[in-house]
Amino acid sequence: MGLLIVGSIGLDDIETPFDKIEGALGGSTTYIALAASYFTGPVSIVGVVGDDFSKDHIKMLEDHNIDHEGLQIVEGGKTFRYGCRYHYDLNTRDSLFTDLNVFESFNPIIPDKNKKASFVILGNIAPKLQTSVLEQLDNPKFIVCDTMNFWINGALDDLKKVLGRVNVLIINDSEARLLSKEPNLIKAAKIISDMGPKYLIIKKGEHGALLFGENQVFSAPAYPMENIFDPTGAGDAFAGGFTGYLHKNMELSFENLKRAVIYGSIMASFCVEKFSTKGLENLSYLEIKNRFVEFRELSSFD
């Protein structure tokens, strides 16, 4: 009945115009699970790391009631490591290196106790692995999927098979245009919805997010942020907040999905306020609720 998350776990070297950090905890699973943990728990993760992965990171996950039985630790292996440098405007980044290490041969194995998970988040991994996850599960109720340009360009047929099985696809605007081959986002959303997902969320960074489904559109504002320290993980924090909120109250109406999009946006806004996962490590539910009120004030009119 739980919430299961499958994706990457890694260590990041990040350079922004403000600061620089080496070997910081990263990976899609990590950000998703931390964001979701504020709404529901235990959240279960499946991933792979090397034996260089710090016990402190494991401890931090445990402190957030994150179940890591599905975390494979490869003896003698090295953890996935990624380096990037953000540009002056923080909207673009250059990848400096990508050392896949143990992630290269990642084969997600779902522990027996997680096979009945009712909610699943398929983080940004190869579509074939996403399918493999779904095939190990016992009829999950609600499947949320992320992907990226790399798979749209390189594994489109596999990706389309996944899209035929998921409830929600969460991508950004450039990915939506690439996947649909259509520059207009409203038309793009229709084309992508025809590929399978009942709901589509298009994230637009500093411009908020759009939710499509049931012949409706919801436009969520972005939180007005003056100080973005590190955009890494914002999209994953969104997916975690969105799905965690829905898993908490199990109401899958369009009205409640709208609220979930706001909670996703809130977790993304906290994420980018600090380096690495730090922005998601020490929040209170009151802080999250207060930001929900701020979001409503930001966009309400009558």
Place this chain on the structure above:
Amino acid sequence: MGLLIVGSIGLDDIETPFDKIEGALGGSTTYIALAASYFTGPVSIVGVVGDDFSKDHIKMLEDHNIDHEGLQIVEGGKTFRYGCRYHYDLNTRDSLFTDLNVFESFNPIIPDKNKKASFVILGNIAPKLQTSVLEQLDNPKFIVCDTMNFWINGALDDLKKVLGRVNVLIINDSEARLLSKEPNLIKAAKIISDMGPKYLIIKKGEHGALLFGENQVFSAPAYPMENIFDPTGAGDAFAGGFTGYLHKNMELSFENLKRAVIYGSIMASFCVEKFSTKGLENLSYLEIKNRFVEFRELSSFD
């Protein structure tokens, strides 16, 4: 006590991926006045055209209760003419030619009866001309100003003098970044507000608009449009709808400015649905009100 608009009036040759039109009615004043005319009237315009300017255009303006006593018609002169071609995604355009003609020596002369106008919209013209307009007026209550990259780059000192006198500046996101030398729009807004305008509106095209003022931020969604035929004039239609709505009810609270931003967005959305000014020529107030309800549904959550 009326609403006065000063800016360009011209004829446009427009090419989009869908169609092409030559010698269509254009210019900032035209779009602003038409959009405002659905809320209040008579709206008065000041501008210049040549004697090639069609009587049909004048008739169309009159049909919208637009007072054109301030429209100078230069005998033997040719009307300002502009040609552009929009790219495939409609977000960018190439200018093909700009024949200033009579607009090159435009000297706005405000008719006596308009000198007591309470609301003024300074369309996108040289800041020196905007100042000249303000100096002819008898203490207007509410001044709305547009500008563009060309003046920010080429006449910044003159522009800053205008900004010190206006109530609202309406610009797009790239202009805001250029004017403030700051990529973060929230920081940019603070820098620009310090230049004088009490309120700042940053238009973000397909991503909606932001209103800043009184230490508050309002995020207005964009209307989800599948079929944009011609983006020309959208920003001017926004300014006209925004100011026309405010002039109608004379309430200048932040709450009412939020509504005005929505009415501006509505007029921009109608504008781009047809070529040239056609999208603004035959609207009913009911259509406008209905779209207001659609905007609310698009962005509301609780």
